Amino acid sequence: xxxxxxxxxxxxxxxxxxxxxxxxxxxxxxxxxxxxxxxxxxxxxxxxxxxxxxxxxxxxxxxxxxxxxxxxxxxxxxxxxxxxxxxxxxxxxxxxxxxxxxxxxxxxxxxxxxxxxxxxxxxxxxxxxxxxxxxxxxxxxxxxxxxxxxxxxxxxxxxxxxxxxxxxxxxxxxxxxxxxxxxxxxxxxxxxxxxxxxxxxxxxxxxxxxxxxxxxxxxxxxxxxxxxxxxxxxxxxxxxxxxxxxxxxxxxxxxxxxxxxxxxxxxxxxxxxxxxxxxxxxxxxxxxxxxxxxxxxxxxxxxxxxxxxxxxxxxxxxxxxxxxxxxxxxxxxxxxxxxxxxxxxxxxxxxxxxxxxxxxxxxxxxxxxxxxxxxxxxxxxxxxxxxxxxxxxxxxxxxxxxxxxxxxxxxxxxxxxxxxxxxxxxxxxxxxxxxxxxxxxxxxxxxxxxxxxxxxxxxxxxxxx
Ligand SMILES: Cc1cc2nc3c(=O)[nH]c(=O)nc-3n(C[C@H](O)[C@H](O)[C@H](O)COP(=O)(O)OP(=O)(O)OC[C@H]3O[C@@H](n4cnc5c(N)ncnc54)[C@H](O)[C@@H]3O)c2cc1C
Ligand code: SF4
Numbered sequence: 001x002x003x004x005x006x007x008x009x010x011x012x013x014x015x016x017x018x019x020x021x022x023x024x025x026x027x028x029x030x031x032x033x034x035x036x037x038x039x040x041x042x043x044x045x046x047x048x049x050x051x052x053x054x055x056x057x058x059x060x061x062x063x064x065x066x067x068x069x070x071x072x073x074x075x076x077x078x079x080x081x082x083x084x085x086x087x088x089x090x091x092x093x094x095x096x097x098x099x100x101x102x103x104x105x106x107x108x109x110x111x112x113x114x115x116x117x118x119x120x121x122x123x124x125x126x127x128x129x130x131x132x133x134x135x136x137x138x139x140x141x142x143x144x145x146x147x148x149x150x151x152x153x154x155x156x157x158x159x160x161x162x163x164x165x166x167x168x169x170x171x172x173x174x175x176x177x178x179x180x181x182x183x184x185x186x187x188x189x190x191x192x193x194x195x196x197x198x199x200x201x202x203x204x205x206x207x208x209x210x211x212x213x214x215x216x217x218x219x220x221x222x223x224x225x226x227x228x229x230x231x232x233x234x235x236x237x238x239x240x241x242x243x244x245x246x247x248x249x250x251x252x253x254x255x256x257x258x259x260x261x262x263x264x265x266x267x268x269x270x271x272x273x274x275x276x277x278x279x280x281x282x283x284x285x286x287x288x289x290x291x292x293x294x295x296x297x298x299x300x301x302x303x304x305x306x307x308x309x310x311x312x313x314x315x316x317x318x319x320x321x322x323x324x325x326x327x328x329x330x331x332x333x334x335x336x337x338x339x340x341x342x343x344x345x346x347x348x349x350x351x352x353x354x355x356x357x358x359x360x361x362x363x364x365x366x367x368x369x370x371x372x373x374x375x376x377x378x379x380x381x382x383x384x385x386x387x388x389x390x391x392x393x394x395x396x397x398x399x400x401x402x403x404x405x406x407x408x409x410x411x412x413x414x415x416x417x418x419x420x421x422x423x424x425x426x427x428x429x430x431x432x433x434x435x436x437x438x439x440x441x442x443x444x445x446x447x448x449x450x451x452x453x454x455x456x457x458x459x460x461x462x463x464x465x
Contacts, residue, residue: 006109009038011116016330020300023186023268026327032070035120039067042112045104050114053102055447058082060099060114067117076121077132083118084158084200085151085446087126087193088180090119092290093443094321126196133203137164142460145170145227146206147214147400150178151442152433153233154201155449156456161204163457168227169206172213175264178235180442182264183256185294187301188324191263215399220407220429229428229456232415233449236394236434242286246344247390249352251278255291255391262298280386281305284355286341287391288318293325295389296333307333308383312340312360312373338362340373342380344388355383396435404429414438422452427465430456 011034013019013027030038048061058079066075079086095101095115103111142165146153149171161167175181177194202208214220214234223230239254241247258277261267265275283299285292288311299307309328311318314337318325329335338360345354359379362371396414401407408416408425415424415431422430432448434440459465 004041004043004105004109008041008110008113008116009034011113016327016332019187020297020331023301025190026187029123030116030120032072032120032124035067035117036070038113039064039117041105042068043104049102049104050099050112053099054082055098055443056082056450058099058118063121064112064114064117067121072121072124073128076125079118079121083443083446084155085197085442086118087122088151088189088197089443089446090115090117090122091189091193092180092184092321094441096322098443126193133200134162136205137162139166140164140460142166142228143168143226144456144460145223145230146233147220147223147230148172148178148233148235148433148435149176149198149208149210150233150235150433150445151180152235152435152445152449152452153178153231154197155446156231156233156430156432156453157206157449158201158204159450159453160456161201161206165457165460167206169201169208170212170214170218171208171210172234173264174210176208176210178233182260183291183294185259185263185298187297188294213399215403220400220404220426224428228460229430231422231449231452231456232400232424232429232431232435233433233445234396234400234435235445236396236414236439238395238397238413239390240393240395241390242341242392244341244343246346246352249344249346250350251280251346251352251386252344252388252390253278255285255287255295255389256394258295258389259291259298262302268302277302278387279303282308282385283387283389284308284310284383284385285389285391286310287393288313288320289391289393290320290324291394292389292391293320293328293333295391297324297328297331299387299389300331300333304387308336308385309333310336310339310341310355310357310383312338313370314338314362317362317370336383338373339381340375341388352385352388355385355388357381357383394434394439396438400435412438417452418455420451421455421458422448423455423459423465428459 063078100111146169266273267277283304285296360373363374406426433445
C-alpha cells in the first residue's frame with residue numbers, strides 16, 4: 001500500500017503582507033497534479049463516512065475516485081448530481097465541521113482536503129469553457145415564484161426548472177446571489193463565480209427580476225394570484241446590535257452595512273464607484289463568526305493600521321471557519337478575546353473614539369452547548385478606536401411576515417416550516433434557508449432549497465397540502 005502523506009497537499013496563496021493591500025482571492029487553488037496527488041490520499045473506504053458529514057450527501061468517494069483517474073469532467077458531473085454550487089461550497093463550506101470531520105484519514109492524520117478537491121473540479125469546469133446544461137424536460141404548465149436570490153432560492157429555482165416548472169425569481173437588491181454577493185468579500189469568493197452560477201440558472205430558463213422587494217412592490221397574496229406555489233428564501237438580513245450606550249455614534253456600522261458597501265457597492269473603488277466607506281486607522285469588529293472575520297479582514301484591505309477583533313468567548317468557541325481564523329491571524333488581526341464592549345464614547349462631533357470593554361471568563365455551557373461568557377467584575381478596560389463594526393448576528397427581516405396573513409413565525413422571527421417539505425403555515429407557500437433556521441451556512445440553505453423544491457413538486461402534482 002502506498003504511503004499516505006500525513007498532511008494535506010498545501011494550497012498556494014497570496015502572502016499575507018501582499019494580500020492585505022488588495023481584494024483578490026487569497027488561495028490560488030490546486031493545479032491538476034496537486035489535485036490528483038491530494039485525491040490519492042483518499043482510502044476509498046467501504047463505508048465512506050465523509051458522505052454522512054455532507055448536508056447534501058455528495059458522493060465524495062465517487063468524485064475523488066474519478067479525480068484520481070484524471071476524469072475531471074465525470075468528477076464534476078458526479079458532484080453536480082447533488083450540489084449545483086460546487087465552486088462556492090468548495091470555498092466557503094465549513095468542511096472541518098462536516099465531510100472532513102468524518103474522513104477516516106483524519107483520525108490519525110489531516111483529513112483528505114475534500115473542499116479543495118471540490119473547488120478544483122468546479123474551477124476546472126469553469127475554465128474549460130461551457131458549463132453543461134442538463135436536458136430540459138417538457139413544461140409541466142405550473143408556475144413557481146421564488147422570493148430571494150440567495151443559495152436557498154437559487155437551489156430551489158434550479159431544481160424546479162430542471163423538472164419542467166416555469167420559475168420566476170424576485171430579488172430585492174440590484175444583483176442576485178444573496179450573501180454570496182453582498183456579504184462574503186471578493187478575497188474569499190470572487191463574484192465572477194457567483195455570476196456564472198446565476199447565468200447557469202438563466203440558461204435553465206429561470207427569469208431573475210432584481211430591484212423587486214416582495215412585501216412592498218407585491219405582496220405574497222398577489223404573487224399567489226399568478227403562481228401555483230411560492231418559495232421564500234429571503235435570508236436573515238436584519239442585523240443585531242449590542243444595545244449598549246453610545247452605539248449610535250458616527251463611525252459605528254452594522255456588519256451588513258459595512259460589507260454591503262464594500263462588496264456589492266464596491267466602496268473600495270470609491271470614487272470610481274459612488275458609495276463611500278469610512279476608512280480610519282483603528283477599526284474594531286465585535287463578534288467571532290465568519291461575518292466578523294470578513295469585516296476585520298476587509299478593514300485591513302481598506303487601509304486600517306490596526307484591525308481589532310473583540311470577542312466575548314475564547315478562540316476555541318469562535319464559530320468562524322478554521323481557515324478564516326487562520327487567515328485573519330496571518331494577516332495580523334489583533335484578537336481581544338474574552339472581552340465584550342459595555343459602552344462606546346465619542347468626541348464632541350459625535351464620532352466614536354473609545355470602547356469600554358469588560359473582561360469575561362467562561363462559565364457553564366449555555367443552550368448552544370458553548371461555555372457561557374461571564375463578566376469579571378471590575379475588570380473593565382478601554383480600547384481607542386475610530387470605526388466599529390457590529391457583527392454579532394442577524395435575524396430575518398420582518399417585512400414578509402408582517403405583510404402576509406397566515407405565515408407563522410417563531411419568537412426569533414424565523415418562519416416556521418415543516419423540515420421534511422419546507423411547507424409554511426400558509427397554503428402554497430414554502431420557505432427555507434436562513435429565513436427559516438436563522439443565520440446558518442450556505443450548504444444548509446442549499447439543502448433547504450432542495451427539500452422545498454421536492455415539497456413544491458409533490459404539492460404541484462398532487463394538490464395535497
Ligand atoms: C459576511 C458573511 C459571511 C458568511 N460566510 C459564510 C461561510 O464562509 N460559509 C458558509 O457556509 N456560510 C457563510 N455565511 C452564511 C451564509 O452566507 C448564509 O447562511 C446563506 O447565504 C443563507 O442563504 P439564504 O439563501 O437563506 O439567504 P441569503 O443569502 O441571505 O439570500 C437571501 C436573499 O433574499 C433577498 N431578499 C430578502 N428579502 C427580500 C424581499 N422581501 N423580496 C425580495 N428579495 C428579498 C436578499 O436581498 C438576499 O439576496 C456568511 C454570511 C455572511 C453574512
Ligand atoms: S472518509 Fe476520507 S478516506 Fe474515506 S472515502 Fe471519504 S474522503 Fe476518502
